[in-house]
Structure formats: C-alpha cells, structure tokens
Amino acid sequence: MSDAPEQLTLDLEGWEGPLDLLLSLARAQKVDLREISILALVEQYLRYVERARVLQLELAADYLVMAAWLAYLKSALLLPRDPEVEPDADELAMRLQLRLERLDAMRDAGARLMARDRLGRDVFRRAAPEGLRVVRKAQWTADLYELMTAYGRVSARSRPVMHVVHDREVMTLEAAIARVAALVGSAIDWRTIEAFLPEQASVALRRSALASSFLAALELARQGRVELRQEAPFAPLYLRRPAA
C-alpha cells in the first residue's frame, strides 16, 4: 500500500458525499457501471477511508456511516448466503449499483446539457428589439419567484414573531394523577385506560386527557399505587388497584 502511489488524492473537499466518492472510484475501474465489481469497490472505499483515518483527516460523519455499511456489505457478500437474512447481500449490492448508475446518468446528462449551444453564450437573440405593443397582457407584471422572495423577506424581517397559543382545553398531569388515583381506588377489576377519561369532553380534551392519564398511570405504577397490563404493543392498556 505504502510503496504504491495513491491513485486518488485524499482531497475530500472535492467529493460531494460518499455516493460521489463511490462513483469516482467505480469510474476508475474503467468498465461499464453495469460490470463493476461491487466487492472491489467496497474495498477501495474502505481503504480510502482507512488512509484518511491514518492521516488523521477529519471525515464527515456520512463517510463513516457509509464505511460501516460497506464493511457490513462486504462481510455479507463473502459469507455463504443465509436465507434468513433479508434483504440479502446481493440485493444490497445491486441496489448500490443502481444508485450509482442513476447518479452517473444524471451527471452525464448535466454535462451534455451544459455543452449545448446556450443562449447568451453561443447563440444570441437580438440585443435591442423594438419591442411589441402589449396586447392581452397585464400592464403590471411580476413573477412567482419575486412573490416568494418578497414573502421570505417580509417573514425574515418580522421574525421573531410572537406566538400566540390559543386557549386549549387540556388536562394537566397533576389533575390526571389525582383523577386516576381517585378512580382506581374504586376499581378492583382490570379496566381500560379509556374508562378513566372524562366522558363528557370535547375531542381535544379527551386526547389531552388520554396523554396525561397515560403518564399518570406510569407515575402511579412507579409509586406502586396502580398495576398495569398490556397484551401487546398498541393493545388496550388495563389498570387496577394493586392486589395487595
């Protein structure tokens, strides 16, 4: 490693994120992107990141996240396929390849677009047209971009704005604790948490009461003043007075 000069200089400023770096490495394989060896690519990437680490270059977190993922992919590719593991490594490798192909295609398309005969650079319109009488056009004109920037400007200027929180019906945690504690005292059997909510309440108040009562139940359970039971995630939550 150390005796061979690195093909790619360690100039991370030049890359726009890990996918960009991967694409450059893939292109360096000098084959059709559909033919590249993902395993070789992964090793190149890991070597590259390792070298950056040795040189104590600061790598952005997303490069390290990608490195960790590629290391996982590499080991999965090398191991015999485990039918239990979904998605399998070949599928992950294929998806990575598809992403690289798509980025490559758009990069190529962008280059071809920029190379066209562009108005104002390669081809020119009349510099001083006489202009036309405006027939059915509004006398005043402005475009959406101006409208958006104007609103952005006004909003930026008027911040910080005062936030007015409308009076809302809520049940505080204190109220919920008092209420649940009082009601559970009379409950010997399991009862769902909904049974502890005020019956004649607006939708908003019931939602608030549900949230507060849930927290109250947890707090009371911690204090040993109530027992909780739930069969499964999102299943009904039951409360009762401790048996003792």
Add this chain to the structure above:
Amino acid sequence: MSAAIERAVEAVLFASAEPLSIDSLRAYVGDGDIRAAIAAVAERYRGRGVELVERGGRWHFQTAPDLAHLLRRDREEVRRLSRAGIETLAIIAYHEPVSRAEIEAIRGVQVAKGTLDVLMEAGWVRPAGRREVPGRPLIYATTPEFLSHFGLTSRRDLPGIDDLRAAGLLDPVDLAFEQLAVEKDADDD
C-alpha cells in the same frame, strides 16, 4: 467564401445592441469584403418584414416601416411591481383576507394607498368586504387573475414557510441592509 462573410455580417448586426460601422463589423467578422457582404445582405432582405438600413455610416436591422402598425415601440407599458407592491401582494396572498392595518403590521411599514390601487389595477387584488370590528375596515383578497398570472392552480400551491426556508429565501441576509431598504421604500410610497 463570400457567403460565409454574409452570414457573419448578418449575425453580428442582428446581435448588436447598436448600429455598427464597417470598421466595427470588421473587428468581429475579420478580413474580407465587408461592404459587398452588407450590400448582399441588404439586397436579400429588401421587401421583407425586416430591413437592413444605413444611418450615418452605421448599419442596423429594423422592422419594415410599413408594418409599424403591427408593433409599438413603447415597451414602457409593461411595468414591474415596486418592492412595496410585491411585498404587499405577497402578504395578501398568504394571509387573505387582510385589512390594510394588518398588512402594515406584517410588513412593519406603512402601505401607501397607491400600492393597493396598483394591485387592484393589475387585477390581482380585490376588496373582499369589511372586517366586522370597530371602524369596519375594508379587507382585501386575491383574484383568479392573480392565480393565473403566477401560474398557480390554487393558493395552496404557494410555497410554505418551510419551503421558502429550504430554498434559502428566508435567510435574514444582512438584515440591517434590508431594513434600510424598506425604510427607503416607505419614503418613496
């Protein structure tokens, strides 16, 4: 060969903001019989909708004089909204219906009557009744023409604050400078 010079002369005169003399043409086109090329181009355009004409030794294209009735050389007619105008329009669009006092509260500066008049003249804003509060102020809203001019299907298509922020349009770039500009605007109203 001479066809190449003709094409070059034609293109340079077309793209030029001003009439060009033989010498300035030569600077673009290079060596060759510029005068002959001009004559050939002028001949080819004779009687067409566009003509090559000489004015004091300099050449330029113009539309044929007998077709002037189809055009008008007054481009002043299309006028862009002032900064105060576009801001006021944006506030109405995002907050409608709003009263003038509410617009002023959001903009942070006074809104001249003329600003609203321009927006109504443009057909983008209309009075939409009165607010039932003391003083019963007029309230304003946007029109269907507003939507069609700005290429919107509905007001819901207006980018939200998050979109504006994401597009970089909400950065308080040099807020002090903005503030100055706004104050100046208000003076202009």
Add this chain to the structure above:
Amino acid sequence: MSAAIERAVEAVLFASAEPLSIDSLRAYVGDGDIRAAIAAVAERYRGRGVELVERGGRWHFQTAPDLAHLLRRDREEVRRLSRAGIETLAIIAYHEPVSRAEIEAIRGVQVAKGTLDVLMEAGWVRPAGRREVPGRPLIYATTPEFLSHFGLTSRRDLPGIDDLRAAGLLDPVDLAFEQLAVEKDADDD
C-alpha cells in the same frame, strides 16, 4: 396574400423581446395560417447567420450556433453553475416534476440551501405545485426559459432522454430493482 403574413410574422418575431407562441403571434398579425407562415420564414432563414427556432411551443430568432466564436467576444459570461447546480438542474429536467427528497435520493446528499434558489433566480426552474402524498412536498419543474436557454425545442429534445428512459435510468431504484427481479424470475423459469 401568404407573403403578407410571412412578412408580418417575420417583423413581429424580429421586434419581440420574447419568444412568441402561435397564439400571441396571431394577436399581432391577425387571422391567417400562422403556422404555415412560420414554417416558410424558418425555411428561408435556414443556413443563414440568423435562424428561426422553436422553444417549448414559442418561436424566436437567434444567431446560428456555428458563429458563436464571432459573437462571444466582450459579452458577459453566462453565470457558471456549481456541480451541485448542474446535477440538480439535470435531475429536475429529466425527472420533472420532482420533489427535493427525490433529488436528494438520486444525488445522495442534501440539496444545499441556495442551489434551488440559484436555478429559480436564473429562471430555469419553478415550483410546480405539490405532490399529493403525506407532507404535500413542493415539486419543481423547468420553465420555457430553460428550453430557450439550452436550445431545446421541447423536453423530448433533452440529450439522450429516450435512451435513459428505455434503460430505466429515470426510474427510481426501487422500481428498477423490482423490474430486475421480475426479469430474473422469468429467466429462472
């Protein structure tokens, strides 16, 4: 008779500061076969120093591309786009309409503040409504100015777009993957 319409179409297009659609031409020129007149004018200018071109259903005159070397001198350089700007523009053009999240999925990095701003300021990209999915993200598309600037008659003229579409390279990765899986299954049978 048709010669008169040709002259009128030629003059109006020459005098216009903007590309004109058939309908706007008709508003100036009056009744008659505008389309045929445009075709005749375009034919007469073919191969000359100035050409009549169609861009997104609108027509304008411009200098011939091969004369660029004569005209580039002392003209302000077209603004250079960053690589992020070029890629983002290409993604919008080839996939439109497209949301910010979709752009980011292809590029593998966030769209920086200012990237879309630059493209919108250049007049090449505009918000084009919202995608009716949770969150209702704003979607972006190219403008007629984009077509004019890059010399495209329509989006179908985008370089290589047919090949890219045929190769599935404009489909999202998920879709392409499913496609591959289906083909593989078929082979296995």
